[in-house]
Amino acid sequence: MESTGGPYLNTAAVTxxxxxxxxxxxxxGCTTFSLVAHQGGFSAAxxxxxxxxxxxxxxxxxxxxxxxxxxxxxxxxxxxxxxTAAFAMLATLMSVTAAVIYPLYFVQLDCYPISxxxxxxxxxxxxxxxxxxxxxxxxxxxxxxxxxxxxxxMATVSGLLKIVQAFVACIIFGAxxxxxxxxxxxxxxWCVAVYSFCFVVTVVVVALSVTxxxxxxxxxxxxxVVIYTLGAVLxxVTAAVIxxxxxxxxxxxxxxxxxxxAKGRCPWDSQLVIAIFTYVNLLxxxxxxxxxxxxxxxxxx
Numbered sequence: 102m103e104s105t106g107g108p109y110l111n112t113a114a115v116t117x118x119x120x121x122x123x124x125x126x127x128x129x130g131c132t133t134f135s136l137v138a139h140q141g142g143f144s145a146a147x148x149x150x151x152x153x154x155x156x157x158x159x160x161x162x163x164x165x166x167x168x169x170x171x172x173x174x175x176x177x178x179x180x181x182x183x184x185t186a187a188f189a190m191l192a193t194l195m196s197v198t199a200a201v202i203y204p205l206y207f208v209q210l211d212c213y214p215i216s217x218x219x220x221x222x223x224x225x226x227x228x229x230x231x232x233x234x235x236x237x238x239x240x241x242x243x244x245x246x247x248x249x250x251x252x253x254x255m256a257t258v259s260g261l262l263k264i265v266q267a268f269v270a271c272i273i274f275g276a277x278x279x280x281x282x283x284x285x286x287x288x289x290x291w292c293v294a295v296y297s298f299c300f301v302v303t304v305v306v307v308a309l310s311v312t313x314x315x316x317x318x319x320x321x322x323x324x325x326v327v328i329y330t331l332g333a334v335l336x337x338v339t340a341a342v343i344x345x346x347x348x349x350x351x352x353x354x355x356x357x358x359x360x361x362x363a364k365g366r367c368p369w370d371s372q373l374v375i376a377i378f379t380y381v382n383l384l385x386x387x388x389x390x391x392x393x394x395x396x397x398x399x400x401x402x
């Protein structure tokens with residue numbers, strides 16, 4: 102068979118700084134969920150979420166490194182640069198969440214009621230979960246767009262912020278379904294519509310970038326992103342004003358946490374979480390809008 106030029110295996114996939122970071126991700130991820138599965142243990146929704154994060158990120162990282170090492174990613178009908186940049190940011194957010202949740206709910210200094218061996222395994226798993234987060238954060242840092250560099254959209258600040266915005270929206274949705282009483286007023290239902298609309302469009306932007314289908318739009322993708330981000334800022338401004346008023350003003354809600362509220366099942370707590378992350382996402386969209394004016398990107402890389 103005639104050679105097509107160049108080696109079939111891409112050794113840079115495992116020897117470059119990004120490749121080394123991915124190898125560390127595989128090592129730390131495998132170690133973390135192995136420690137938990139072997140002796141550390143997990144339970145309830147929080148533990149299941151952590152195990153899902155570690156196994157999901159491990160599997161996708163294996164897939165990425167395999168495709169790049171064998172150069173099979175060139176056969177996929179997606180924008181590989183956008184896909185890897187988006188996943189690295191998503192894995193960073195998911196892994197830091199798991200690195201906080203697991204020790205918070207499962208690690209304790211005393212051996213009772215669990216054995217000292219189980220405690221030690223849980224502490225070790227928490228340490229490696231932290232290392233896993235640092236490894237994914239390192240990949241984001243290494244692959245982010247530099248000033249003047251021609252790169253894929255998801256590697257730019259604007260693209261990375263899209264992942265963070267969607268992740269924050271998921272936190273808001275989690276609080277909404279946790280007895281937030283959002284259906285009590287039409288105004289709070291408007292806020293839910295804002296969160297939902299912005300989340301859906303953000304996911305569409307990411308999906309178009311990752312699949313390389315940005316040319317399907319009838320107008321330039323870059324202009325679409327800027328116009329949508331401006332709209333999201335305006336919508337989130339309304340939610341940032343309306344939600345606190347209808348939840349914490351004495352006329353509609355309570356400015357202080359009711360003493361009768363049970364821990365973990367208090368609507369006021371959910372409303373506070375939603376209010377905080379509404380402002381977080383508003384700030385993210387404002388920063389996104391500012392960077393969208395400065396960065397020029399090539400969406401097909």
